[in-house]
Amino acid sequence: MSALTLRAAVTAFSPLAERIGADIGYGTAIVGVFGMLPTAMFAVAGLITPLLVRRVGLERTVLVAMLLAGFGSLVRVFSGGTGELLTFSGVALLGMGIGNVVIPPLVKRYFSDRLAVISSLYIVMVQLSTVIPAFIAVPVAEAHGWRISMGVWALVGFAAAVPWLVVLRDRRGRDKVDTTAVPAEPTVAVGKAWRSPVAWGMAGMFGMTSLTTYAIFAWLPMILADAGASAGFGGSMVALFALIGLIPALGAPTVVSRMRNPFPVVVGCMVLFVTAFVGLLVAPMHLTLLWIVLLGLGPSTFPMALTLINLRTRTPQGSAALSGFTQGVGYAVACIGPLLFGMLHTWTGGWVAPFGLLVIALGVLLLGAWQACKPRMLEDTW
Structure with a gap:
């Protein structure tokens, strides 16, 4: 609920x-x-x-x-x-x-x-x-x-x-946190998360997934409208993009929990993303459903990141610190995604540069996932 x-x-x-x-x-x-x-x-x-x-x-x-x-x-x-x-x-x-x-x-x-x-x-x-x-x-x-x-x-x-x-x-x-599991000062757990490569990797993975997803939510209707689609078709494709997200939401946590290092799954997601980007650039009104399905499967890294928050921590306190850092930094970065995407479109008059921005974001996502997916615990690295 x-x-x-x-x-x-x-x-x-x-x-x-x-x-x-x-x-x-x-x-x-x-x-x-x-x-x-x-x-x-x-x-x-x-x-x-x-x-x-x-x-x-x-x-x-x-x-x-x-x-x-x-x-x-x-x-x-x-x-x-x-x-x-x-x-x-x-x-x-x-x-x-x-x-x-x-x-x-x-x-x-x-x-x-x-x-x-x-x-x-x-x-x-x-x-x-x-x-x-x-x-x-x-x-x-x-x-x-x-x-x-x-x-x-x-x-x-x-x-x-x-x-x-x-x-x-x-x-x-008994809902109070176990004070023996974490340092006494409330700021220490957060501060130590800032010094962990696991936390920075998670923030990069989560943040770049969110940046890309929010940019697509904001601009997909206009991308399709420029290619000749109706407003209704653009809206239905946004809804399909959101609905496809239910598939990784159901499957990704189980897959991640069974793999020692799920980085290859992240690489597969990047291939889906890039294929969808190329399809929307080159032939947006041909095989449109295929591009949207691939685009909807690409953000499987979102449920992966949420699951890794628990898989890469030993305690609820570590999970809270990692969750706060990951989402605080990640969403702060994601704020600028739709804005930059739109500004690049305005400056260039096309969609190549905006999608180039998203490809750069995917590169950062890969670097973050390389750190986040390694089989180690936050508490051992902070």
Whole structure:
């Protein structure tokens, strides 16, 4: 239930951005700001969550995350102006960003003997929280208005808080982190992550996957429109791109957990990415479905990275530190992906340079994965 909240505030808004702008009065520039807000807030959450976990424990942190996601999603639909909508969208996204970081160590704490299965489950829920709001946003808005269309997802956040209240009652204070497992100062675990090649490798792997994925989400409709496709076709291809992500979400955690060093899988993902890029550049309206399927399988490195957070740490505390560092740095870098992609297209008038940027990102991803996939533990390298 928690994982099902983690993207709803993003994809419930995007299809309605123009409609909402016409209602409360903002232009296309603000749409760009909204486009960068998710990765920015996820980056902030990645940096502050390990400290929050150290102070109040994993369970209280995820409870706070779900309440923030529900509260922000609810209040923003009553906004009468752009400032309020941005502010409370930021609150909702901060809650979701904290959830992004804290769920992997919770999986490690409660299901250390079933990491692959539970990782697949929650990553699939994340994918569904990306796809479902986007699919139903416009029909619900046409029937009941955009405020109902977006506000209904607040209920999911509040509902996801309820099981954690039960868990906290059951634990009776045992949700605090084990202070014997980590240094006493809350900043030390984060600081040591910064000095680990495992952490930097994970950040590179996660960050470049996110940068590439968000750039594709933002610009795929325009790439196809320039090739002669209709707006409806472009939108359906974005939906297909998101849906294909369910396949690696189901399979990648199991594959990674069974391999001592899963780097060859990363190399295979890079081949899929590059093949799709070439296809979209050379023949975007021929074999389009094939290019989108390959493009959707390329980001298998996303569920791989989330699974490796637990496979490359010994304790929930190490997992929290690695998750926070990986997602904090990764999402901070991913923020600039759609912006740079668009700027390169504007400057050059074509798509070769923007795709060149993504190829460079894939090179950094490979270097990061080389470090992240090595069979060693974060705690042994920091």
